[in-house]
Amino acid sequence: MNYTQEHVDMAADELFFADFKDRLGKKMREDKTLRKSVGKKFRSMDEVIDYYKSKYTFRKNS
Template identity: 45%
Template sequence: MKLGLIASIAIAAALITGCSGVKTPKAELADHDSDHNIPAIDNMIVEMKQAYIQKCYLPVANRKPPENACQSELFQTLERRYHLDYNQNHVAMASNDLFFKDIDAEIRKMMRTDPEVRDALRNGAFSSSDEMITYYKDKYKFDTQLEQY
């Protein structure tokens, strides 16, 4: 009887733990039409997003105490907006704001230094630098429609 009770508790704990887990976001190359295909920007964003997911997003989504500036900034944003009652969708929304501040700065730097990016802007892929940044923000945003358990 004791073994059955222990097994039942272990199964229940496994189910609860499995259902309350955080879904890891993906950092994948986005699909573009030929006019908007700028591999240098895509590669930069994917690399930065992978690092952001590991260093900032997942620790905060898993409610671990902040260990670096990125985690602290994300946690403080969540705390201001949602107090301590935040879920993964909230983490994704706040990450879209914070992550893309860095992406914005990096794209603007690439517009000045990378010939491929400058040429794409000059050749009419985008009508302005702001349009380019808005485009990439939309293509690489974090999913905010995650099912919550």
């Protein structure tokens, strides 16, 4: 198999944000203050993930 850096970056994004979503969900269930803060800025967990994907990614802008 011939993987390019783009393939590696895409896989890294998928793994990172899947883990991020799980961890953030757990923290939000446990921390009422965090849950309120996130709830004020975002309507859904998908919106949170989309926001962070736009700010932090392994992919380079081409």
